[in-house]
Amino acid sequence: MSSHDIIIVGAGSAGCVLAARLSENPNRRVLLLEAGGRDINPFIHMPAGLWQLRNNTRINWNYYTEPEPRLGGRRMYWPRGRVLGGSSSINAMCYCRGHRRDYDEWAAGGAEGWRFEDCLPYFLKSEDQERGASEWHGTGGPLAVQDLRFHNPLTDRFLAACETAGIPRTDDFNGPHQRGCGLYQVTQRDGRRCSAARGYLKPALGRPNLEVATRAVVSEVLFDGDRARGVRAMVRGKEQHFEGGQIMLSGGAVNSPQLLMLSGIGPADHLRENDIGVRVDQPGVGANLQDHLDIGTVVRIRTRESYDTLNHVMAGLKYYLGRRGPGTSNIAEGGAFVVSPEAGDDRPDIQLHFLPVQLEGHGKVLLPGSGMTLHACPLRPESRGTIRLRSADPAAAPSIRPNYLDSDYDRRMMIECIRLSQRIFGQEAFADVVSGPVYPEAGVETDAEILDFVQRKAETIYHPVGTCRMGNDSRAVVDPALRVNGVQGLCVVDASVMPALVSGNTNAPTIMIAEKVAAEMA
Numbered sequence: 123m124s125s126h127d128i129i130i131v132g133a134g135s136a137g138c139v140l141a142a143r144l145s146e147n148p149n150r151r152v153l154l155l156e157a158g159g160r161d162i163n164p165f166i167h168m169p170a171g172l173w174q175l176r177n178n179t180r181i182n183w184n185y186y187t188e189p190e191p192r193l194g195g196r197r198m199y200w201p202r203g204r205v206l207g208g209s210s211s212i213n214a215m216c217y218c219r220g221h222r223r224d225y226d227e228w229a230a231g232g233a234e235g236w237r238f239e240d241c242l243p244y245f246l247k248s249e250d251q252e253r254g255a256s257e258w259h260g261t262g263g264p265l266a267v268q269d270l271r272f273h274n275p276l277t278d279r280f281l282a283a284c285e286t287a288g289i290p291r292t293d294d295f296n297g298p299h300q301r302g303c304g305l306y307q308v309t310q311r312d313g314r315r316c317s318a319a320r321g322y323l324k325p326a327l328g329r330p331n332l333e334v335a336t337r338a339v340v341s342e343v344l345f346d347g348d349r350a351r352g353v354r355a356m357v358r359g360k361e362q363h364f365e366g367g368q369i370m371l372s373g374g375a376v377n378s379p380q381l382l383m384l385s386g387i388g389p390a391d392h393l394r395e396n397d398i399g400v401r402v403d404q405p406g407v408g409a410n411l412q413d414h415l416d417i418g419t420v421v422r423i424r425t426r427e428s429y430d431t432l433n434h435v436m437a438g439l440k441y442y443l444g445r446r447g448p449g450t451s452n453i454a455e456g457g458a459f460v461v462s463p464e465a466g467d468d469r470p471d472i473q474l475h476f477l478p479v480q481l482e483g484h485g486k487v488l489l490p491g492s493g494m495t496l497h498a499c500p501l502r503p504e505s506r507g508t509i510r511l512r513s514a515d516p517a518a519a520p521s522i523r524p525n526y527l528d529s530d531y532d533r534r535m536m537i538e539c540i541r542l543s544q545r546i547f548g549q550e551a552f553a554d555v556v557s558g559p560v561y562p563e564a565g566v567e568t569d570a571e572i573l574d575f576v577q578r579k580a581e582t583i584y585h586p587v588g589t590c591r592m593g594n595d596s597r598a599v600v601d602p603a604l605r606v607n608g609v610q611g612l613c614v615v616d617a618s619v620m621p622a623l624v625s626g627n628t629n630a631p632t633i634m635i636a637e638k639v640a641a642e643m644a
């Protein structure tokens with residue numbers, strides 16, 4: 123049994139921030155336990171390498187959901203990082219914070235202290251913005267935020283098409299206004315991915331008070347009465363116990379609720395069904411699952427500009443010689459935040475990701491020819507799902523039920539997403555390159571046909587949150603300081619604590635959450 127002041131479970135976006143910030147105090151002994159291995163795969167660090175990582179099972183939990191009732195019974199692929207950096211080591215690097223009202227609504231719903239003006243200082247603290255400091259951006263932080271070094275000419279056509287379709291140009295999705303189309307800024311430093319492991323953990327690794335164990339899968343939080351006292355883990359195949367004064371779960375929106383349930387904190391009936399002793403009956407654990415469901419519109423092109431026909435040898439050479447060219451692209455180069463007719467106010471409710479390549483099934487299905495893909499997702503879905511245990515075996519993948527498209531609003535919004543994407547591809551800027559539709563297939567026109575297409579082809583855009591929701595009501599799993607209700611010495615710090623999805627990608631908000639909690643513990 124080894125002893126530490128703080129044990130952090132999971133070295134993902136949040137866990138790396140906690141480990142780095144909390145070990146700044148040399149008197150605090152910090153242990154970070156990560157189920158995956160070190161981030162040695164070179165494709166993690168080369169931005170366009172994310173394409174090569176799509177079938178890699180070593181650094182990915184490779185989850186699949188239960189059959190989704192409103193998506194034709196499909197089991198949806200849910201990648202999650204299992205490596206130092208967690209999902210920040212395999213994500214698409216788009217840097218977005220969401221809309222300020224997302225946070226104001228968290229606070230109004232009981233997450234006191236989480237209004238946008240409370241969170242902004244921690245976005246700034248985390249950030250090293252290439253364009254310099256301002257009211258909206260920070261410099262000198264561990265998370266490098268830079269402009270893309272290279273983008274495809276088709277992405278310029280996408281931006282021109284957005285403008286003629288009535289979506290104004292913006293050069294910053296994270297400034298005073300979120301609305302508009304533009305190039306994404308990315309979490310990269312000098313053409314390399316800046317994961318949470320690279321930005322936060324690596325510079326802290328030499329500290330004598332920080333210990334990091336990889337291939338350490340935590341299976342249970344151990345208690346003394348109602349106080350968390352340590353964790354049980356399989357470390358490289360051997361069971362070990364670690365004692366700690368404070369246990370911080372940062373396993374992400376799938377694994378943190380799983381670990382709480384394995385430790386007897388969750389819905390009592392469900393725990394009993396799995397022969398797990400009930401420590402705290404907490405129906406909120408694993409409930410409130412939310413995710414951005416996304417639909418790709420794919421068109422074929424006449425030219426050879428897209429990445430479908432990229433010369434990988436030349437791109438690799440250019441990258442390794444000077445970190446230039448397509449190797450530095452995050453593929454999802456351009457985007458937009460759009461206010462749909464459903465919105466009712468000026469807060470964008472659809473996000474677009476433009477990829478100058480044909481993409482189907484997370485890139486696992488290769489389509490013939492050359493083309494482009496426009497991904498669209500409704501930003502604030504109403505559907506709610508669950509994470510549950512399949513069994514008391516910690517090695518068993520949890521049961522994931524996103525329950526996508528459960529609400530009429532969510533279904534209408536997906537139809538709106540397709541119509542918007544088709545409108546953009548129909549603009550003059552694309553007229554001389556687009557040769558025809560791939561998805562939706564020609565002839566898919568009515569709302570019913572589009573919905574059928576959505577049910578066949580929609581996929582996650584990888585933003586599950588909310589399964590250990592913070593708040594001040596009886597179903598909240600953690601309080602606004604992220605302490606687990608009903609026990610002592612245990613907290614959850616990761617994307618699972620978000621009460622509701624933010625209107626954008628979730629990496630920067632997760633890092634902000636960890637920065638804020640670490641600062642409050644200082």
Ligand SMILES: Cc1cc2nc3c(=O)[nH]c(=O)nc-3n(C[C@H](O)[C@H](O)[C@H](O)COP(=O)(O)OP(=O)(O)OC[C@H]3O[C@@H](n4cnc5c(N)ncnc54)[C@H](O)[C@@H]3O)c2cc1C
Nearest residue numbers: 132134135136157208209213214215216340374617627629
């Ligand atoms: C393919 C993909 C693309 C994405 N693209 C973007 C993007 O472009 N921009 C953006 O902002 N967001 C993006 N996201 C989302 C973003 O990366 C995540 O929301 C964010 O990383 C979540 O951080 P987290 O700390 O909650 O969890 P994670 O980063 O997933 O970290 C959890 C860590 O805990 C470890 N762990 C889990 N269980 C255990 C256990 N029992 N014992 C020990 N360790 C454990 C995991 O292995 C993992 O390392 C993407 C995600 C994916 C998967």
